[in-house]
Amino acid sequence: MSLPHTPLERVTSIKRKLIILIGVAVGATIAVFYVGVKLGAWPGIAGALGGVVALAAVWFLARGLTRPVREMAHAANLITRGDFDVRVSAESRRDEIGALARAFNRMAVELGETDRLRRDLVANVSHELRTPITALQVHLENLVDGVESADPETLQTMLDQTIRLGRLVEQLLDLSRLEAGVVPLDIRSFDVETMLQGAVRESRLVRPGGAIAVRVDPTGLQGVGDAERLHQVIANLVENALRYSPTQSAVEVRATKTHEAVVLEVLDEGPGIAPGDAERVFERFYRSDAARSSEMGGAGLGLAIARWVVDLHGGSIRAEARDPQGCRIVVELPTAIGAA
Ligand SMILES: Nc1ncnc2c1ncn2[C@@H]1O[C@H](COP(=O)(O)OP(=O)(O)OP(=O)(O)O)[C@@H](O)[C@H]1O
Ligand SMILES: [Mg+2]
Structure with missing residues (x-):
């Protein structure tokens, strides 16, 4: 989605836009005042008319200037609630707001990816932990119920599952330490x-x-x-x-x-x-x-x-x-x- 065209969209910095707005306001006030006085109007009336014309010109030129900022505030709220698919539309703007919008959208993509990885990790870890735990539980229940006897073979299977669990936990700890960079290399x-x-x-x-x-x-x-x-x-x-x-x-x-x-x-x-x-x-x-x-x-x-x-x-x-x-x-x- 792109923003509707706005009068100052070709200007490449907010500072320049403000200078243009102030220049137009002052210029319009002076011009209307001057023409009004020349035509014999009261200076007070001519000045007030100049002010109104200046306000109208500024209002017209400033249209759409703050819309992207409001849009970004809304998008930031959505991201806070976990909606990482939201994007802002001011990317094509040439001023600082456009740069901010591009950075904002990149941030949303990164946050979405991190969130997806986190979900995948939780799902995978739970799945991998559940398999040996379920196997152990089944054997233990059978032993308690007397369906199975504590023969070396059953105990070995249970030991294997325990080893698998221990190894998995060790690997996960290792990976998180490596990713967090808390284990410096001994080079x-x-x-x-x-x-x-x-x-x-x-x-x-x-x-x-x-x-x-x-x-x-x-x-x-x-x-x-x-x-x-x-x-x-x-x-x-x-x-x-x-x-x-x-x-x-x-x-x-x-x-x-x-x-x-x-x-x-x-x-x-x-x-x-x-x-x-x-x-x-x-x-x-x-x-x-x-x-x-x-x-x-x-x-x-x-x-x-x-x-x-x-x-x-x-x-x-x-x-x-x-x-x-x-x-x-x-x-x-x-x-x-x-x-x-
Ligand atoms: N030498 C190999 N020959 C064929 N496939 C391999 C080989 N090494 C790895 N793979 C494949 O790559 C996958 C990932 O290997 P990786 O060592 O990361 O995990 P794993 O051996 O399944 O489990 P883990 O190492 O965590 O106990 C393996 O599941 C296997 O499919
Ligand atoms: Mg392996």
């Missing part, structure tokens, strides 16, 4: 191979699988960053590689160096990530259809956390397909993070 120089070996050992514990080769070229390669956090990223990537590829297939972790970055890669021979999902897998709670239907995945937070950590290092992370099949996750870490 130091570190030995890449030691970090990778540690991460591989850890992921093996979580899910024992086939062979995992670690190749670092050149040997003794040094990286710069928070080794603890990067360890967590690589452990997550290796865990994914083990989880989403057949048990006996090979998983490889590589580290190389370019002119400005250390490049870490985790490769597997599984079905890989569809090109359309390559960006989305880094979103919170996103899981591909295959992972969702097979129930083999977690909550879909691992890669979101990985991206945050890598971004904080000023690096990048991406998912690529391998030929003929498999997934390859590439992390590039700048070697001059100290300055970042």
Whole structure:
């Protein structure tokens, strides 16, 4: 929707508009007074007539001058009540009001997006928490009713659900700390191979699988960053590689160096990530259809956390397909993070 045309809409600043209005008012008063006196009217009458003409001229010229401000006040009230779809129409104005309207509309878009993310987050978190809690409740009810006995298998299932809950809560805390920026990175120089070996050992514990080769070229390669956090990223990537590829297939972790970055890669021979999902897998709670239907995945937070950590290092992370099949996750870490 656009505003109706107003007489001063081509003037590009409010200050100039005011100068024009005052100039017209004074000019009109003087002109009418002068002509009135010349024609023999009483000076008092001529002055009053000049004032009326000036007021009429100013009223005509100032039409629509404050309408956008009223419209913005109304829109701000709607936003306060949670209606983020509202927009103001003075965007095309050339003066400061137009700039304010454009900023206002951008703010409304941002607020709407933040609100949508918040709702999604609450919905996703509730959903992810409900699944293990329901499973635990069913088993506990059965135990209390004597329908099920406390055999090791039942207890193991309950333990698995409790572990899943604990992990989810830990991931959520981690993500919120990272997003809030309350965990500063401990940036130091570190030995890449030691970090990778540690991460591989850890992921093996979580899910024992086939062979995992670690190749670092050149040997003794040094990286710069928070080794603890990067360890967590690589452990997550290796865990994914083990989880989403057949048990006996090979998983490889590589580290190389370019002119400005250390490049870490985790490769597997599984079905890989569809090109359309390559960006989305880094979103919170996103899981591909295959992972969702097979129930083999977690909550879909691992890669979101990985991206945050890598971004904080000023690096990048991406998912690529391998030929003929498999997934390859590439992390590039700048070697001059100290300055970042
Ligand atoms: N190596 C891989 N091969 C195929 N698909 C993968 C691979 N790594 C990740 N994905 C897909 O990306 C999705 C998101 O991965 P992410 O690590 O963020 O979550 P998750 O493994 O499902 O759960 P979490 O890591 O939180 O326990 C996975 O659900 C899976 O669909
Ligand atoms: Mg994962």
